[in-house]
Amino acid sequence: MTNRIASLLVLFSLAPLFGLAQNPIIQTYFTADPAPMVHDGTVYLYTTHDEDETVDNFFTMYNWRCYSTTDMVNWTDHGAVASLSDFAWSDKTNGAWAPQCIGRNGKFYLYCPIHGDGIGVLVADSPTGPFRDPLGHRLIVDSENIWHDIDPTVFIDDGQAYLYWGNPALFYVKLNEDMISYDKSIGNNGIVAAEMTKEAFGENEGRDGQHISNYTEGPWIYKRNSLYYMVYAAAGIPEYIAYSTAPSATGPWTYQGFIMKRADHLAFTNHPGIIDYKGNSYFFYHTQELSGGEGFKRSVSVEQFNYNPDGTIPLIAPTKEGVKESVANLNPYKKVEAETIAWSEGVKTEGNSKTGVYVTQINNGDFIKVKSVDFGAGAKKFEAGVATSSKGGQIEVRLNDVNGQLLGNCKVKNTDGWKKTSCKLTKVEGIHDICFVFKGNDGQLFNFDWWKFKK
Numbered sequence: 001m002t003n004r005i006a007s008l009l010v011l012f013s014l015a016p017l018f019g020l021a022q023n024p025i026i027q028t029y030f031t032a033d034p035a036p037m038v039h040d041g042t043v044y045l046y047t048t049h050d051e052d053e054t055v056d057n058f059f060t061m062y063n064w065r066c067y068s069t070t071d072m073v074n075w076t077d078h079g080a081v082a083s084l085s086d087f088a089w090s091d092k093t094n095g096a097w098a099p100q101c102i103g104r105n106g107k108f109y110l111y112c113p114i115h116g117d118g119i120g121v122l123v124a125d126s127p128t129g130p131f132r133d134p135l136g137h138r139l140i141v142d143s144e145n146i147w148h149d150i151d152p153t154v155f156i157d158d159g160q161a162y163l164y165w166g167n168p169a170l171f172y173v174k175l176n177e178d179m180i181s182y183d184k185s186i187g188n189n190g191i192v193a194a195e196m197t198k199e200a201f202g203e204n205e206g207r208d209g210q211h212i213s214n215y216t217e218g219p220w221i222y223k224r225n226s227l228y229y230m231v232y233a234a235a236g237i238p239e240y241i242a243y244s245t246a247p248s249a250t251g252p253w254t255y256q257g258f259i260m261k262r263a264d265h266l267a268f269t270n271h272p273g274i275i276d277y278k279g280n281s282y283f284f285y286h287t288q289e290l291s292g293g294e295g296f297k298r299s300v301s302v303e304q305f306n307y308n309p310d311g312t313i314p315l316i317a318p319t320k321e322g323v324k325e326s327v328a329n330l331n332p333y334k335k336v337e338a339e340t341i342a343w344s345e346g347v348k349t350e351g352n353s354k355t356g357v358y359v360t361q362i363n364n365g366d367f368i369k370v371k372s373v374d375f376g377a378g379a380k381k382f383e384a385g386v387a388t389s390s391k392g393g394q395i396e397v398r399l400n401d402v403n404g405q406l407l408g409n410c411k412v413k414n415t416d417g418w419k420k421t422s423c424k425l426t427k428v429e430g431i432h433d434i435c436f437v438f439k440g441n442d443g444q445l446f447n448f449d450w451w452k453f454k455k
Contacts (some may be wrong), residue, residue, distance in 0.1 A: 003447035022090070022322030024290050024299030025075055027344045028359075031065060032298035033098030033151075033271040034253055035217070039108075042126045043277055045284070046101050046110065046443045048280040049080065059296055064112060066128050071370040072277065072302075075267065079351040081129040082110055082122055083315040085365075089137050090117045098218060100126065102179075104161070107178045111139070111152040111163065118309065119165060123438045134180050140165065140191075149385065151271070155221045157228075157249045167217035170201075172250065192250070200253040204235050214242055214255065218271040221249070227311055231272045238268040238388050243313060252300045256312060257361050263318045265289040265395070267298045278327040281305050283316050283421055329374035330433055332453040338384075342371040342433070350447075355418065357360040358446040366438040367402050368422040368448075378429040378455065383422040385449035386412045393440025395448075397425065400433045412446045425453075 024031075030050035037044045045067045051060040063083035067075045084096050095115030102109055110131055118141035122131035129298030140149050140163070152165040154175070161175035163182070168371040173182035173190050184190035194200070202214030218233035227245050230253055234242035241260040243255040260270065265287045273284035283303045291297035304323050305316050330336065339349045339361045351357035359368065382397050392412035399405040410423040438445055 006295075007384045016119075021320050021343065022073065022324070023288060023301035023318075025302055025322065026067060026077075026300055027290060027351050028077065028299040028341070028347060029065065029241060030285045032237045032267075032269075034273045035098070035100040035153075035301075036273045036282070036284055037101050037103070037276055038274045038277055041072050041125055042068050042127075043072070043076070043275065044101065044194075045142065045300070046099055047300055048096060048098055049331035052297075053295045054294070055094065057296070059097075060094060061082055062094065064099050064110070068128075070306075070331060071328040071372060072280075072282065072323050073145045074342045075328040076337055076342050077341070077349045077357050079267055079357045081124075082112060082131045084114060086122055086131060086133055087112070087117075090114050090120070091101060091283060092117050100153050102129070102154045102156065102161075104156065104177075104179055105220060105295075107179070109154070111154055113150040113152060113165070115150060117141075119152050120438060123180070124431060137208060139180065139182075146324040151218045153221050154220045155222060155223070155249065157378045162248070162249050164220070164221055164223065168215070170197060170215055170230075170232075177405065179334070180359050194251065194253065195218075197254070200251070201232075202234070202242060202255040202257075212236075220272045220274060222274060223249070224276070224307075225311060229313075231274060231313075233270050233272070234258070238262060238266070239270045241270055241272050245311075245396050258315060259283070259320060260316050261286060263287075265293075265320075266318055267295045269295065269298070280327060282323070285318065287318060291319070326372035329372045330370065332373050332375060332379060332451075333455065334436075335450050335452045336370075338368070338448040339432070340370065341368050343369040347438075352379055355449060357406065361445075362438045362445045362448060363392075364438065364440050364442065364445065367435050369401070369433060369435045371433045372431060373434050374431045375428050375453065376455075377429075378427045379453035380425055380427055381422060381454040382408050382410055382425055382451065383420055383454065384410055384412075384451045385418055386421055386446050387410060387415050387418045387449070389414065389416070390445065391441060393438060393445035395421075396435075396437040397437060398435040398437055399428060400435070402435050402437050412440075415446075418449060426451070 027442040031047035031050040063080040066081040108114040118138035124131040163171040196213035220231040231243040233239040267288035286298040290299040348361040407426040432439040
């Protein structure tokens with residue numbers, strides 16, 4: 001199936017939801033295993049990337065991607081910030097599985113499991129990279145079971161950093177302050193195995209009829225109000241999400257129950273991530289909805305929720321509406337990257353070292369929606385950075401949705417490189433959603449790098 005046909009199938013399957021749907025939050029790529037990180041007022045979301053074409057009917061994953069937001073409804077694509085090729089010591093060409101990133105002492109550490117090859121670590125000066133391998137070898141490896149060394153989650157508590165990981169057991173090490181080595185004086189050469197008791201993680205019936213731990217994989221550790229939370233994929237396949245709590249980062253853990261149960265649009269796997277941001281709590285997970293039910297092509301979604309008064313987490317339903325309200329408005333009078341998207345259909349993103357990330361594979365009828373745009377007293381002009389070697393096309397600027405009021409029609413002609421194009425607008429005031437609807441002849445029309453409104 002070509003990318004274009006796949007995009008059209010997605011468009012038709014989700015068309016009735018447009019205007020309501022916010023989930024999945026990324027539509028330009030298949031993304032999974034969400035790992036959100038709050039830094040300096042911004043949420044950075046690290047994801048795995050399921051390729052459009054699945055090889056050998058199994059997870060096909062070559063790199064790790066990053067997205068960011070300051071409003072929880074529009075997500076800016078920073079591209080593939082790391083890949084398997086960043087680990088020269090690994091010969092794996094597939095298996096870029098669930099990562100997590102954390103900042104410390106002005107550096108950012110991305111812990112990356114390579115299926116069948118242990119867990120590596122990359123470091124960068126920025127949350128979006130470039131990342132490099134500071135070790136030149138694995139940080140974590142367990143030669144006894146290739147499934148053990150997956151899904152790292154990292155957490156700093158009063159100066160002590162912990163790295164947890166594992167399937168179907170749960171392990172941890174105490175990371176040293178350099179974040180790329182660990183204390184080997186505890187456990188088995190530094191690696192401690194959590195006790196997988198019924199009291200700690202619950203239990204369910206395994207394939208052989210024996211009772212086994214409810215914990216499966218995908219741990220996510222954090223602290224809130226002096227209570228430590230361990231959230232994880234649970235109950236085998238297909239996976240639920242459950243959690244346990246403890247008085248310290250190393251336990252003892254007490255099983256608390258499920259957070260998310262099954263739904264038709266969930267994949268057979270799931271993976272949690274939880275953050276507090278601008279006074280709200282958010283739960284990240286992934287579904288198979290964007291691919292029309294293909295479990296090896298997943299997509300990240302997010303729900304806003306409230307803790308119970310006693311600190312327990314309620315049962316969260318996986319909705320298609322997702323986050324209903326933004327926590328900030330977007331300023332359209334500053335240059336906005338075109339890959340800042342609340343919802344899109346048909347388009348993809350690409351990037352290079354010169355231009356950065358931009359929107360591409362734009363065809364007639366494709367569109368991008370941006371939410372909560374604050375025009376204040378009014379905008380009268382629209383500008384965009386575009387490039388095309390074809391006849392080009394048009395960007396229709398519409399109010400609220402694809403069929404909304406036409407504010408302006410920006411023509412894109414053969415540019416011979418990146419150029420600025422502009423058009424006058426019917427004056428628009430206040431806070432609105434905006435749709436950029438792309439029109440033109442058959443074939444790819446142009447690339448789209450940035451946009452800006454003028455008063």
